[in-house]
Every structure is written in structure tokens, then in C-alpha cells.
Amino acid sequence: MKKQKQFIFRCSSCGHEEPKWLGRCPECGEWNTLVETAAAKNSPGLPKGGSAGVPQSLPLSSVNPQEGSRIPSGIGELDRVLGGGIMKRSAVLVGGEPGIGKSTLLLQAAAAAETNGRILYISGEESAGQVRMRADRLGITGERIEIVCTGRLEDIETILEAVKPIIIVVDSVQTLFSPEVGLVPGTVNQMKFCSFELISWVKERDAALFLVAHVTKDGTIAGPKALEHMVDTVLYFEQTDGDSRFLRASKNRFGSVDEIGIFTMGEKGLAVVEDPSVLFLVSREGELPPGVATAAVLEGSRTLLVEIQALAVPAKGSMSRVFSDRIDAGRVSRVAATLEKHLKLNLSDHDLYVNVAGGIRIAEVGVELALGAALYSARTGIPLPPRTAIAGELSLAGEVRPVRRLPGRIKTARNLGFDCFLGPVPDNQDYSGDPIPSETDTLRYVKDLRSSIANLFT
Secondary structure, eight states: OOOOOOEEEEETTTOOEESSOOSBOTTTOOBSOEEEEEOOTTOTTSOOSSGGGSOOOOOGGGSOGGGGOEEOOSOHHHHHHHTSSEETTEEEEEEEOTTSSHHHHHHHHHHHOOOSSOEEEEESSSOHHHHHHHHHHHTOOOSSEEEEOOOBHHHHHHHHHHHOOSEEEEEOGGGOBOTTTOSOTTSHHHHHHHHHHHHHHHHTTTOEEEEEEOBOTTSSBSSOTHHHHHSSEEEEEEEOSSSEEEEEEEEETTSOSSOEEEEEEETTEEEEOSOTHHHHOOOOSSSOOTTEEEEEEEETTEEEEEEEEEEEEEOSSSSOOEEESSBOHHHHHHHHHHHHHHHOOOOTTEEEEEEETTSOOBOOGGGHHHHHHHHHHHHHOOOOOTTEEEOOEEOTTSBEEOOTTHHHHHHHHHHTTOOEEEEEOOOGGGOOSSOOOOOOSSEEEESBHHHHHHHHHO
16 A cells, blocks of 8 residues: 655744644744645654654763764864864854855865864855865865765765765855755755754764855844754854954854954965964054053953054034944943043043954953043043053943953063053952962052053053
8 A cells, every 4th residue: 555645834934844734833923824745754753664763862971972072173263263173963054254265264174174084065156176276276185075066955965875974064055955845045944954954964973064154234144043043053254354354153052152263364265363463453663642552352262462442533413423343332332431420531522433453343341441541542632651451341330340361461461562551450259370460560450440540641
């Protein structure tokens, strides 16, 4: 007797599946969107036949922790952002603007990965000849890298079973499609369905998956937000005005999201920046111009010295405005209000412009005292002392609060030739392991905003 064909009802809006028809989708809440569709043989929730396909539970203590071992990518900055290397049985989503270097980064990582396994590069946007041209330009022989140019999910699954790669790169996820969902790639349902199938494949084997994704005009990854929930790590590749590239993690199940990878793009591809501080400091002779301060900030596990530039000009309209894209404009307004309240410095009738040299975005609270000093200098026209680094968090009460890893910030500033350091009184409860230096003429601890300005400008 012929086996009856199984059907499911799939939502045309979000891709949610139900065994029977419903008037309203329980996932997205849309009405009359469940459409009868032929069920795939390996669809989630359907039995695969036999008891062998039924998952079995086991005690957590009996799980072998080596199953989650990492593969060094051969690129130190990428390993830093990933949390120490490429985690096996994980999926990584890499997003960025067109031409920023996503494909270059993953091709270099595929060639440099410290593994004896095979590596599969799936290209849905470029031909094999175009990928080979890029590899030749980057000096990559590609002996371990195998390439296939297709976006059809069924073909990819067949190749995966034949090759059994240890690292899989899909460039890009918007080119994947399956006839079971439709023939148009890039739709919400296509990306969710194809990504789920590939993620399920690597979860069952000691492999790692990289998915390249395009971004929208506002800088977020194109497609459903559920795609970010499906993967283990979400990386964003950012570009400054020059050749610098910043790799950040907005989600990481196996590491911190505070780390940042810094690269420069050249003729031979992406190169790791050994000394990041040289990108964010401006070489000058003589005294600093008004409105310039050097901040010692934390980016993950390392300290960076960045130059904060501020400009205060009379407002052109009835209301003053804040122009700042590298430091949150709300933080700039809050620091300016604190200066106006506690130092009687009139900033409410001025437009404020704030920039960070090198184009890096700063979100750490330790930048606030340096930002306040830069705004004060810009408004009064008095320059700060040269070779002075600043760190500290400002409260609305005008207090300078302690910051994490203060000894490490002081050490980095001294190694880069900064003679003076101004920071908050150390908090012994936040001891990081390094000895806390004693206060000297070149190392000054302050408790409030007023004493900070007095130390810097008198």
C-alpha cells in the first residue's frame, strides 16, 4: 500500500509550522497565513522512522566537555572576538556592508585554520574563478579548501555528506533556497529554513558553520531577527573612514561580547593591527589645541588610548544640538549637563560636536571624565596639558566613580609615553590583580568633577 503523503501548515509570514490549520499563526499573530505545504522528510517534529531517530536524554555529568573544543582560526583578532577560537558544533553569522571584507576575512580564516579537516566554501554570489582570483591576490594556495558554487540547499546537503568538512563557509545566506519553500532565494522563509537545516547538520557533527549576511541601510543584518536567535554568535564587521576595520560581537554564547578585533585592509587582504593605539592617537608637536583629550578606555580585555575631540560653537537656532556618532549623543548631553550644573559652564546655548580619532565607537563609561575635560576645554579655549591620559566615570552628582582595571590603564598610558594620568580613587573591591600605583605628581586621583578640572587647568 502506498504511503500517504504528509502535509503541514506553514505560515507565509514567519515560516512557523503547525500540524493542523489555524486561523491565526501562534508565532507572529498574523491571520489567515497558514498554507498547506508538503512536509519534508526531515522536517522538525516529524518522526524519521524507527526508534533510532528518537533523541535520548542523558545526565549532564556524563557529557564529554571535549565535544565543545575550539579550532584556532590562525587569525588572532578573530579568535579574540570569538572567545578563543572557532567552537565546534557552532554557527556564526557575519554581517557587514558590501565590500567591507567579509568574504576576505573568512577566506583567510579558512586557509589559516589550524585543523587537519577539510574546509568547504559555498559561494552563491561568485563563481569559482572569481573566488580563485581573490585567493591568488591574498596569497592563499587553497589546498585544503574545496569550493562549490550553488545556493540550492539539497545540493549543498549532498556535498556535505560526501565531503564531511570541519569548517563550512556560506557566502551568503541570502542566496540559499530550497524548492520545498519556494524558488525565490532571500525570502524570510528561505533563510530561516535553509539556515536551520545547515545549523542542524553541524550540531550533529564536529563542524563549524559561518554564514555571511548582508546588512540593511540602518546597519542591521537583513532578514528576520529570528536568524540571529538561531545562531550561536553574531559578528558585525565595521569600517571607518580609512582602511581600518573593526570586528565586534553582538551575541556570543561561548565568549564575551566586549572584545573587538582590529584590522587594516591592504593589497594582501586584512592584516592584524599589532598596536591598536597608534590608530587612535594623533602625533603633534607642542601643546594640544583646545577641545582635545586622551582617554584610556577598555575594549574587552585590553586598554586603548583614544583621542576625544570636542568643539563648542554658538547654536545656530533656538535650540542647541549635539552631533556625535562615535560616542552616544545621550551620553554627551548628560556630561554637558553635569558640567553646566556643577561648574556653572554655559553649554545650553552652544552646538556640541564630538569625534573620536580613528573612527572607533566608544561605549565604555571610563570615557566620561575625558569627554567632560574635552568639552570644558572646547568651551573655554584652554588646552589640556600635553601627554596626559584620563579615565573615569561621571555621576550626575558631579562625582568621579571608579572604573574597572585602573592599574592596567595606567600601565598602558605609561608604556605609550604619557607623563601624567588623571583618574578616580581606586576601588580596592574591584582589584584586578595588578598592584595599584601610589599617587604622585604625575599620577593624580580625584573624587569629583571640580577637583578634576582644577588639576587639569591650573
